[in-house]
Amino acid sequence: MSETRSLGLGELGARIAQVSDIYAKHYDIDRSGDWYLLKLQEELGELTQAYLTTTGRSRKPADDGAREHLAREMADVLGMLLLMARDEGIDLDDAVQDKWLSWLEREEGA
Template identity: 60%
Template sequence: MNDVTMTQPLPGLEPFIDRLKAISDRYERVHGIDRGGDWHLLKVQEEIGELTQAYLAMTGRSRRDADGARHEVAMEMADVVCMIFLMARDQGIDLNAAIQEKWMKWEQVMRDEASA
């Protein structure tokens, strides 16, 4: 593994978020939406609600039609993930560093366990 892989679990993340931000900037411009303050958090919550609706339909626990629900689940997952990325950017949070600290530390624990 090279240094970038070790320090950045998602090495292409920042350029990807740049692309998402450009799309979100267009959304703001075209629809006249103010994305300031708590907007990103509220959008994450909204998208989680839509994901929950689609999941309930997909698993047959809703009045909604299950046809196409799996695709809707995928689309709503994409919305949730992208809104999280945009929220992190808006708040100045380095997700690569957070993922490294919170999740990737367990790789060493697993290596230690495997060699014990």
């Protein structure tokens, strides 16, 4: 389990893809076309609900498991994003470097 925590996004996406393949086979799910985007949107909705519950802004009162549920929904969103990137042939390690981390290099060079 601890080895998974140190994987890059591409490697993590590959591991999650293995789980997704098992899930799709088990439930006979066709993941073609816009499935990844639609599933990401579904998971984002579930994350929103978990966040509202955790922060006391839902009809459902937060319980002792609310933060754990929030963390699991965050993991679902990240997992689906990694799967979508993989399906689209996008290297998220490179994209994050270009979009976000390049600011650190600019700041260090200033």
